[in-house]
Amino acid sequence: MGSQQESSLETGELPPEKKGASSTVVGLIFGCFALFNFLTSLIMGKYLVQIGAKFMFVSGMFVSGFITVLFGLLDRAPDGPIFIGLCFLVRAVDAIGFAAAMTSSFSILAKAFPNNIATVLGSLEIFTGLGLVLGPPLGGFLYQSFGYEVPFIVLGSLVLLLVPLYMYILPKYDSTPSKDSFWKLVVIPKIILLSLTIFSLSACLGFLDPTMSLFVLEKFRLPAGYIGLVFLGLALSYSLSSPLIGFLSDTKPHLRKWLLTFGGLLTALCYFLLGPAPILHIESKLWLFVLMLVLVGFSLGMSSMPVFPEILSCAYENGFEEGLSLLGLVSGLFSAIWSLGSFVGPTLGGFLNEKLGFEWAAAIQGGFPLLSGLAVGMFYICEASHRRRSSRENLLGTEQERAHLLSSET
Numbered sequence: 001m002g003s004q005q006e007s008s009l010e011t012g013e014l015p016p017e018k019k020g021a022s023s024t025v026v027g028l029i030f031g032c033f034a035l036f037n038f039l040t041s042l043i044m045g046k047y048l049v050q051i052g053a054k055f056m057f058v059s060g061m062f063v064s065g066f067i068t069v070l071f072g073l074l075d076r077a078p079d080g081p082i083f084i085g086l087c088f089l090v091r092a093v094d095a096i097g098f099a100a101a102m103t104s105s106f107s108i109l110a111k112a113f114p115n116n117i118a119t120v121l122g123s124l125e126i127f128t129g130l131g132l133v134l135g136p137p138l139g140g141f142l143y144q145s146f147g148y149e150v151p152f153i154v155l156g157s158l159v160l161l162l163v164p165l166y167m168y169i170l171p172k173y174d175s176t177p178s179k180d181s182f183w184k185l186v187v188i189p190k191i192i193l194l195s196l197t198i199f200s201l202s203a204c205l206g207f208l209d210p211t212m213s214l215f216v217l218e219k220f221r222l223p224a225g226y227i228g229l230v231f232l233g234l235a236l237s238y239s240l241s242s243p244l245i246g247f248l249s250d251t252k253p254h255l256r257k258w259l260l261t262f263g264g265l266l267t268a269l270c271y272f273l274l275g276p277a278p279i280l281h282i283e284s285k286l287w288l289f290v291l292m293l294v295l296v297g298f299s300l301g302m303s304s305m306p307v308f309p310e311i312l313s314c315a316y317e318n319g320f321e322e323g324l325s326l327l328g329l330v331s332g333l334f335s336a337i338w339s340l341g342s343f344v345g346p347t348l349g350g351f352l353n354e355k356l357g358f359e360w361a362a363a364i365q366g367g368f369p370l371l372s373g374l375a376v377g378m379f380y381i382c383e384a385s386h387r388r389r390s391s392r393e394n395l396l397g398t399e400q401e402r403a404h405l406l407s408s409e410t
Contacts, residue, residue, distance in 0.1 A: 029087045034343035036095035038336045042182060044103040045332015049325045053111070054170045057104035058163060063097030065159030072152025099335055106308065106331035111173055111324055115250065117312070118305045122246025125301070129239020132231075173324050180320050185329055190314045190383075193376050194307055195337045197260060200368035201304050202341025204267060204296070207349035207365045208234075215358040220286045233290050237297030242305055249306040253313070256306035257380040263302030264373020270296045271366030275359030284359070303369070308334060 044056060071090050077083040113120045142151040185191055213227045222230070249256050270292045276282040311330050320326050345365070352361035 029084075029091055031343055031347065032088055033091045033095045033098075034339045036092045037099045037339035038343070040096045040099040041103055041332045041335035041339060043332075044100050045328045045330075045335070046182060048104060048107055048328025048331070052172070053104045053107050053324060053328070054167075054172050056100045057108060057170065058166050060097045060100030060102075060104065061159055061166060062163050064094060064101060065156045065163065067094040067097060068156030068159065069153050070156075072149040072156070075148055099339075102335050103328070103331045106334060107324060107327040108170065108173070110308070110312070110327045110331070112171075117309045118246035118249035119243065120246070121308065122242035122244070122249075122301070122305050125242035126239045129235045132235040132239075180326060180329065182329060182333065185315060185320070185333060188314060188318055190379060191311060191333075193372070193379050194260075194311050194314070195333065197264060197303055197307055197369075197372045197376060198334060198337040199341040199344075200264065200267070200372040201300055202338045203345035203348070203368050204271065204341075204365060205300065206342045206345025207362070209346050210350040211353045211358055211361060214353070216289070219284055219358075220289075222286075230290060230293065234293040234297040237294045238301050239297075241298045242301040245301045246305040249309060253309075256310050257376070259302045259306045260310070261373050261377035261380065263299050263304075264369040264376065266299035267296060267303065268366040268368075268370035268373060270299060271362045271369070274362040274366075275357075277363035278359050279363075299369075303372075 044051070048056060067090055071094070074083065074086055074090065077086050109120050109124075110117050139151045139155075142154060186195070208231075212231070216222055216227055216230055245259065249259060273280070273282070274289065274292045274296075275284060276288070282288075308330065311334070312326070315326055315330065316322060320329075349361055349365055352364055356364075
């Protein structure tokens with residue numbers, strides 16, 4: 001999901017060779033963000049009520065802004081272990097701030113718009129798409145014009161300037177802690193399958209980060225400046241389709257199961273054709289690649305928009321108390337699973353791309369949404385069958401009771 005994307009490194013580039021960090025170390029620096037995000041999202045979700053949703057969000061944004069500025073100054077640190085250690089420390093703290101902001105923001109939105117969660121989330125994805133479209137060229141311009149530090153300082157300062165506005169605008173929600181726990185939530189079979197959907201979405205998006213640009217450069221011989229335009233198809237289709245899909249998810253809840261199922265299957269098909277997979281014996285064309293990216297953006301929207309309200313509905317059906325405490329648990333779970341996918345997607349994708357090539361790597365990556373789509377679809381089919389059987393049994397029982405009453409009266 002776009003709203004969960006890391007932001008602090010989008011506008012610049014670490015100079016690893018100059019600072020004594022190998023490619024492996026740089027990869028670990030990036031990976032530690034997802035790891036800390038995963039761990040802290042669960043903690044933030046659990047203690048959201050005790051900390052306070054508004055305080056958690058404002059603090060998270062302040063930490064993210066400050067750390068982004070600080071990251072831009074890291075090139076002044078001494079080369080070698082000191083620089084590497086500071087990179088790990090800064091990225092870990094950035095992950096904690098990001099987890100706090102994202103977990104609390106989902107909870108605040110769900111509390112403020114309880115009947116239109118997917119619609120609001122879908123509408124906000126327009127701005128996510130805008131950030132994906134404008135971020136790289138703007139960051140690249142600042143980097144080329146003013147050097148490594150300026151993009152980070154500008155972005156971090158902008159976030160810090162917005163903190164007082166958040167403090168003024170956001171309402172304060174008071175709630176009592178619930179006895180419900182993450183363990184009680186995640187052992188529900190339906191929640192497990194929906195978590196698999198979240199993981200597959202995040203992993204598929206993360207897979208493109210280390211692989212797509214190299215494939216486009218080598219396969220289609222495009223200039224480096226056109227890479228952003230190729231990615232534009234995915235960003236625009238996702239951000240523009242998300243509000244409509246969110247609206248459908250809220251107004252017609254019975255469509256969620258179809259959106260989740262077909263969204264996963266369509267994503268899998270697109271990744272199978274992204275290369276395309278060598279087994280298809282289809283020649284790779286630029287127009288086909290761009291078309292698949294556009295469809296990927298649409299299919300990811302189909303799967304991501306219904307997930308949050310569907311998890312909430314499932315929690316209510318299983319006896320969870322309605323309130324901010326439950327919203328914290330669901331938000332923390334969502335953020336944690338997304339972070340896990342953000343770590344596995346690029347890591348596994350980069351490995352498969354190196355060993356097997358982009359065509360096979362993309363096809364294998366499509367196995368995640370294929371598995372989630374099929375599993376969710378089969379679950380909903382079994383659930384509908386069980387409900388019909390229960391309904392027939394209840395109806396039969398009612399008729400038997402009525403017949404018994406009539407016979408006793410006569």
